[in-house]
Amino acid sequence: MQANDYDSFAKAYSADNESNLLNGHYERPAMVNLAADVNGRRILDAGCGSGPLAAALRDRGAIVTGFDSSVEMVKLARQRLGEDVELHVADLAQPLPFGDGVFDDVVSSLVLHYLPDWSAALAELRRVLRPGGRLILSVHHPIIYKMINPETDYFALTEWSDDYSFDGQRATLTTWHRPLHAMTDAFTEAGFHIRVISEPPFAPDTPAELLPPHLRDRKAFLCFILFVLEAH
16 A cells, blocks of 8 residues: 555545544644634645635635645545636645745645655745745644654654545555654744744534544644744
């Protein structure tokens, strides 16, 4: 089974992503909340998948452009978004097909942890942002890898694969663990000020049946970490 082959499980992933706990009721609402008032803002969705975050931002008045490296994901995004959103097949690990300083914000939802080196990707995202623009992003919380693998070195950059089931279809995802200080160092080296570090609660309207029993008396849990960065 090839890791990270989103083309092979795009429909299953998209269906699961719509209303599951981690994406539909936790990470995506938190991203939208951090973006706040986006009316009239030019936003790039970097790694847009099938377009649920792009749709949420568009519905709040943003002028959204999106790209993803998966052809099948972009096809699903086109079906969802119609002609309202400009979409591209592009890879964050390569130069992006956009001019300098053309976006007010970039959102990147659970993408950067697929890359062993963030330098080139962050430089490209900084390039396409206007001065003062925001990069709003989410990645795996760095403590999770250590919690699941207590014998490992938290401070080492480490490749990590795991098997998942999306709407009944099996898939393997490979990501890279890095400690928190490596993340923040990469942001500042790329020309960003860190404005917000967020360990968000799940959405208050989350159906109780989606929550494991041990979480039903809580308002938050650790899974992802979110950042708001300002380009300078």
